[in-house]
Amino acid sequence: MADFLYVFRGGGFQQLSPEQMQKHMQAWGTWIGELSKRGQFKGGDPLEPGGKQVKGKKKTVVDGPFAEAKDLVGGYFLVTADSLDDAAELARGCPILEVDGAVEVRPIRKM
């Protein structure tokens, strides 16, 4: 078993009706429930859209990131899976894919 980070990008609901939004939320609940039941869900959070960036040797603090909506990171999960392929397969169940979003699957490097 290894640990993986899911980074959720994009995925808009502006065009969804309220009922579709509720269905979408329930789909997330179902997906998370399945991951948890198999002991593969280790946690995760949604992220606020804005924030600050601290950059360079001068340690300047600027507002941002202001990514395009489709690239904006909306949240992350930590999961465990047998392999990268397995983790990617699990990510295919993520409802964000139904609303044009993407899941970036990144193995967490072991020391």
Next chain:
Amino acid sequence: MTAAADRAALRQALPLSPDAERGVVVEHLFRHEAGRLAAALVRVLGPANLDLAEDVVQETLCHALEVWKMGRVPDNPAAWLRASARNRALDLLRRQRTRTRLAPEVAQLHGELAPAVDAAFTDDALRVEQLRMMFACCDARLRPAVQVALVLKLLCGFGVDEVAHAFLASPAAIEKRLARGKAALRRAGALADLSDPQLARRLEAVLDALYLLFNEGYHGAHPEMAVRAELCAEAIRLARALAEDPATAQPRTFALLALMCLHAARLPGRLDARGALVPLEEQDRSAWDRALAAEGARWLSRAVSEPPTALLLEAAIAAEHCFAPSFAATDWRAIVTLYDALYAQHPTPVVALNRAIALAQVDGPERGLEELQALPGRDRLARYPFYFAALGELHLRAGRAREAAEEFRRALRLARSPAERRHFQRKLAAGRDLAHRRCPPPAP
């Protein structure tokens, strides 16, 4: 869909009890809250800013979804949504005021903003604003089809595509209908107050629109049972809101609500697994929703008025059916008497038709046929399939298979939905069976 799945879908869509709205992320929470928030925001921002109010609702729901979808639903989701919408509205107004500072005479119109906005989001205000919005949507100057589309969009939180789906119309046509309705709302300025003496007169239009919405579900042509049950459920939900406010709690409101509950209670037995109408005498009465029937009876007891309104009489007839232990044990004589009273008020051929059918249960098929064939205004039923189906049914009971088949074929040609078509086809087949039993084919 299997019969069991169909029934499950139905149970979900039906308003089993008013308490069902309390729990955590209840069914339809998003769209019901969308309706409440839109009305509250229109109070804050004014009907002229209806589109802005709808945008704020959408943003509020999107924001909730972002946070909640990752398994963090607050204990009281409705309160969370209301607080979030309230903050957005307040932000909007503050920005607006900053802008209007440049024009001091406008700026002074605003007092302290926060209390004014808060006042629109109390439980009581949300309830009252829903009713005011209901009256605004059901303005008698708007076409009924526009009224009902507005109700679904603004009060029930349907998306344009969902309104279109419910009416089997194109989204473009619904857009147009909604645009017309919303333009009228914007033009009308402030929504009427519930204390407005004009309101009593306008209640009729609201009740008519809710009845129309209900009938779209109950008698409509939509092939999906779940969609139809949902329209019925929405009409009942909104009628309950009217029945529970002193300004609109009147016998005619109770009568409509009673009628809708008593009809909807029988929805789960009304269509079979293939979507065919099941005749009353063959319906599985144990599938009927007893809680909803009991609610209907409670409203009916408060609906009594002198003279009885047509709605009250219709509700009383529905109650007779709803609480009869079986088709045979139905008090048909009471039903005929009620139809007599209804016909006196509302002399339409359809009422006469239903009266004749009930009469046939009391005095036999020949008497029913006699009535049907001499029905006043029966030329107006020339395109109504159930007139011919009733003739066919009574011929069938009288043992005249050939005449019955002829009438059922007529009904079939006039059927307006797949459910009706299948029902008449089954009747036609039943007639054929009878003919075979009567004249067995010659032995080889």
